[in-house]
Structure formats: structure tokens, C-alpha cells
Amino acid sequence: MLFKDIRDYQILYLSLFLVLGIGTRDWTLKPSMILVVIATSLATQWFLTFATDTEHEHKTNIRSPLITSLGISLLLRADYPTTMIFAAAMAIASKFVFKFGDKHFFNPANFGIISALVLTPDAWVSPGQWGEDWWYGMLFIGTGGMILHRIGRWDTTAAFLGFYALLEAVRNFWLSWTWDVYWHRLMSGSLLLFALFMVTDPRSIPNSRIGRVIWAACIALVTFILRNNFYLPTAVFWALFAIAPLTVLFDILWKASRFKWSKSVNSYLTFDL
Structure with a gap:
């Protein structure tokens, strides 16, 4: 049933963000590019699930x-559809290739974006595409907060933003x-x-708090x-890509059960950007 899974809310919010960005910001994003990314992501997921399903359940x-395709559409820009196809295919494939046990450790959308930036000539990310308008921030905090409350991953967002804000505050004071x-930088x-919506993906981040x-x-x-x-404007995406493999080490050092999907609306649910 629709909206019994918290991922349904994330799909809704990311879709609204896309509409909002296209309608209120000067984005060079064509609807055809979004459709290409979505179709490629779904097709790649189906094919790799079919190819790797040894029990022949094909679920x-x-x-x-x-969600992965919406995340890529929000962040990545390219001149040619082939680049977006490549990014989407690499994103989904990373879940099947880069695994430790039954857990993938790269965020799929992040892996697809970095792959396109490194291996194609026309891909780019525009970190300043939302500007610094305060109401965008309130919108993201409100919608993201609801999802994080349901999945129980506020600690990850708080640690990232808190430590980053502290480092920027020290630098600001020093200079x-x-x-x-x-505040402009934050x-x-x-x-x-x-x-x-990205650094909190509980299926690829460390299991323990x-x-x-x-x-x-x-x-x-x-x-x-x-x-x-x-002076790298896309620093957050490169940082996540570089640190992602540490998930394996941290899961070995601090044992904890892996986050699992749940069908109950009252249970913690998850998303996989």
C-alpha cells in the first residue's frame, strides 16, 4: 500500500524537490534526462537482480x-543522455559489486555521480544550485527530519553537521x-x-551508533x-566516496545488527539513496 513504507515519502519529497528546483531555480535540467535516469536505474536493478538471484525468486x-535515480537527477548535470545513463547504471551496479558480506558500502547515487565526474567529459555538479535562501533550508530540515525520525539516524546527520560547523567556526574565528x-557557508x-538525504543511508553506513x-x-x-x-566546491561528495569503505572496518570493530526493511508503518524503515 502506498505510504506504508517511509521510502514512499522520500520518493515524494525528492520528486517535489525536483519540481521545486526546476520551477524556482535556473536549472539546466531537462525532463527527458530525468526519465532516462529513472529508466536506466530500474532496468539495471532488474537485470542485476535477475543475474545474481541464485534462488530464482527475482524479487x-x-x-x-x-530513489537513487531521483538523487542523481537532483545533483548531477550532463550535456548528453549517455552520461546520465552511465551514472545511473554505475550507481545501481555498485550495490551488487562493492559488498562486504551482504552489505554494500558505497552510497549508490554518490558512486554514480563520482563515476560520471571521473570517467565522462561532460558531467558536473552544481553545489550552489539551491543558493542560500533560508526557506529552502527549512524545507529540507523539515522533510528530512521526519524521515530521520522514522529511521532513527539523526546521530549521523548531527555528527556530520555538528563537527563540520565546529571546524568552520574555528576557521572563521581564526581568520x-x-x-x-x-552562516553563509553553512x-x-x-x-x-x-x-x-545522502549521508544517512542506513543500508550503506556503519551499523553501530x-x-x-x-x-x-x-x-x-x-x-x-x-x-x-x-577549494573543491563538490567536497562533500568526494569526502563521502573516500570514507565509504571505512564502513567495513567500523562494522568489524563495533558489532551491531544491520538495518533491515520492515513492513510495519510503526517500525523503523529505511531508504537507499
């Missing part, structure tokens, strides 16, 4: 690839800048979208270094 949940510069729609907190703090530190020392 494919369309929610996961649909004797005014605090409006500090009130980024893309940063909040990343913190609330202490592992998630340390993992998120590491991402914040790498983001801070890449952004301020190497």
Missing part, C-alpha cells in the same frame, strides 16, 4: 532504484571574519540535502579540508 523492489560569512541547500558518529565526523573533516585547502 525487485523499485523504491530503491527510484577574524564576520559571522555572516560563517546555509547551503545542497549541503543540507546531502546531510539529510559509535561507528556512524565517527564515520560522519571523518566525512566532515575530509569535506572541510577539500573545501578550504583545495
Whole structure:
């Protein structure tokens, strides 16, 4: 039934974000590109599920690839549809290839975006596409907060944003800048979208709470270094890609049960961006 799974709400919110971005921001995103990404994600998910299903059950949940395709559409831009097809295919394939046990450790959308940035000539990400309007931030916090409350992963977002904000505050104080510069750097729609909807994917992040907190703090530190020392505007995406394999190590160091899907509306549910 629709909206019995928390991922249905995320699909709704990400779809609304796409409509909002296209309607209120100067995006160079064509609807045909979105359809290409969605079709590729669903087809790749079905094919790889069929190819790797040794029990011949062939059960494919369309929610996961649909969320991945919406995440890619929100963040990645390209001149040619073939680049978006490549990004979507790589995103879904990463779940089947880069696994430790039965758990994938790369965020699919993040893997697809980085793959396109590295291996294609026309892909780019625009972290400033949302600007710094406060109401975008409130919208992301409100919708993301509802989902995080249901899945119980506030600790990851809090650790990432808290540690990153602390590092930026120390830098701002050290350079004797005014605090409006500090808030300007934090009130980024893309940063909040990343913190609330990407870095919190419970199917690929560490299982234990202490592992998630340390993992998120590491991402914040790498983001801070890449952004301020190497002036990389897409620092958060590269940081997540670089730190993702540590999930395996943290799951070994701190044992905890893996997040599982649930059919109950009163149970914690999850999403897979």
C-alpha cells in the first residue's frame, strides 16, 4: 500500500524537490534526462537482480532504484543522455559489486555521480544550485527530519553537521571574519540535502551508533579540508566516496545488527539513496 513504507515519502519529497528546483531555480535540467535516469536505474536493478538471484525468486523492489535515480537527477548535470545513463547504471551496479558480506558500502547515487565526474567529459555538479535562501533550508530540515525520525539516524546527520560547523567556526574565528560569512557557508541547500538525504543511508553506513558518529565526523573533516585547502566546491561528495569503505572496518570493530526493511508503518524503515 502506498505510504506504508517511509521510502514512499522520500520518493515524494525528492520528486517535489525536483519540481521545486526546476520551477524556482535556473536549472539546466531537462525532463527527458530525468526519465532516462529513472529508466536506466530500474532496468539495471532488474537485470542485476535477475543475474545474481541464485534462488530464482527475482524479487525487485523499485523504491530503491527510484530513489537513487531521483538523487542523481537532483545533483548531477550532463550535456548528453549517455552520461546520465552511465551514472545511473554505475550507481545501481555498485550495490551488487562493492559488498562486504551482504552489505554494500558505497552510497549508490554518490558512486554514480563520482563515476560520471571521473570517467565522462561532460558531467558536473552544481553545489550552489539551491543558493542560500533560508526557506529552502527549512524545507529540507523539515522533510528530512521526519524521515530521520522514522529511521532513527539523526546521530549521523548531527555528527556530520555538528563537527563540520565546529571546524568552520574555528576557521572563521581564526581568520577574524564576520559571522555572516560563517552562516553563509553553512546555509547551503545542497549541503543540507546531502546531510539529510545522502549521508544517512542506513543500508550503506556503519551499523553501530559509535561507528556512524565517527564515520560522519571523518566525512566532515575530509569535506572541510577539500573545501578550504583545495577549494573543491563538490567536497562533500568526494569526502563521502573516500570514507565509504571505512564502513567495513567500523562494522568489524563495533558489532551491531544491520538495518533491515520492515513492513510495519510503526517500525523503523529505511531508504537507499
